[in-house]
Amino acid sequence: MRVVIAESSLPDGRKLAAEIESLVPSADVLLYADPDAALAGIVSHQPDVVVAGPRVGALEGPDFLARVRDLDGVDAKLVGGVDRPDPDMSVRYVDAGAALVVLRPVNALSLRAALRQRAGGIT
Numbered sequence: 001m002r003v004v005i006a007e008s009s010l011p012d013g014r015k016l017a018a019e020i021e022s023l024v025p026s027a028d029v030l031l032y033a034d035p036d037a038a039l040a041g042i043v044s045h046q047p048d049v050v051v052a053g054p055r056v057g058a059l060e061g062p063d064f065l066a067r068v069r070d071l072d073g074v075d076a077k078l079v080g081g082v083d084r085p086d087p088d089m090s091v092r093y094v095d096a097g098a099a100l101v102v103l104r105p106v107n108a109l110s111l112r113a114a115l116r117q118r119a120g121g122i123t
Helices: 008-023 037-047 061-069 089-097 108-115
Strands: 002-004 030-031 047-050 075-082 101-102
Touching: 002 037, 002 101, 008 075, 008 101, 008 108, 030 037, 030 101, 037 061, 037 089, 047 108, 061 089, 075 089, 089 101
Parallel strands: 002 030, 002 047, 047 075, 075 101
Antiparallel strands: none
């Protein structure tokens, strides 16, 4: 399973990457703070799951996921992250193509839901 994390806060991104790797040791987790680099990495690496933080560089998470959704040939499960319950942000994420919106810090149950049914991930 390949996962791309797009997150402006590298410490938050590294923490999430470590949690994913502890849950799925065989996961290949890539972390990007820059939205353009993340989009190029997504096209190049064809991840199974893309997790966007509330901000990815100058973009808000939903705007970043909308760009991912519009990439040709990319079939990743999109997941958005929020720091506090925010119905408006959740609606924006869903409109951008997110299959799931999780509250950060992400717990094991949210991670299982995010990784479920993708490329041999958690069932």
